[in-house]
Amino acid sequence: MQKYKTAKFQIGDVVKHRHFAFRGVIFDVDPIFSNTEEWYEAIPEAVRPSKDQPFYHLYAENAESEYVAYVSEQNLERDDSGLPIRHPEVEDTLVVTDDGGYRLPSNSLN
Template sequence: MNSRFAKFAIGQVVKHRIFPFRGVVFDVDPVFANTDEWWESIPEDIRPIKDQPFYHLLAENDENTYVAYVSEQNLLAD
């Protein structure tokens, strides 16, 4: 495992690189820490690598608010 530092801080507002939602970071995992079922539900051609920070977000889009779990490679500062 590579030593990784989180690019985004708790409390920071971020947006998804591809999908139309944004959120506030409330926790960070230094590497993937979710279930295999969750991981396998992501289409293989867009599945992120596990060896990077993953962020827990209080997220929102035009219709809902929810909790999201997103890889660092798919987030941008908002």
């Protein structure tokens, strides 16, 4: 039986990468790695994360563009800048709260 680690972050949390200059909002969480082996092997071995930790799907952005990223928990930290996420898909999936945070729409929680 696979034992899963409790995720440190949740859907709607704004996070930033520990080593690369991008940030984003979480829109999905995998309890363990759930991408292709080819994707995993493309990560340099010296910085390749363990598969047995949560991985997060982010609406991500850097200074130049917006994109979707898949990032291990060990490479994320909370982003407390308070800046909004400009990714165009955010409004399709998440609701902006009164305090500027993000959450799933109420009808998707059922």
